[in-house]
Amino acid sequence: xxxxxxxxxxxxxxxxxxxxxxxxxxxxxxxxxxxxxxxxxxxxxxxxxxxxxxxxxx
Numbered sequence: 919x920x921x922x923x924x925x926x927x928x929x930x931x932x933x934x935x936x937x938x939x940x941x942x943x944x945x946x947x948x949x950x951x952x953x954x955x956x957x958x959x960x961x962x963x964x965x966x967x968x969x970x971x972x973x974x975x976x
Contacts (some may be wrong), residue, residue, distance in 0.1 A: 934942070
């Protein structure tokens, strides 16, 4: 019994199924797209306000 268990190596950590890997990838892509949209939105707002947005009294 012990010899049979020694032949089969235990996986390190948690092994995800293909469905879980696909779900994780889709979630990562969605987060990246949302972050990209926010960056573009902030850039657009900054351009609309003009460079004076950086010139203000301390």
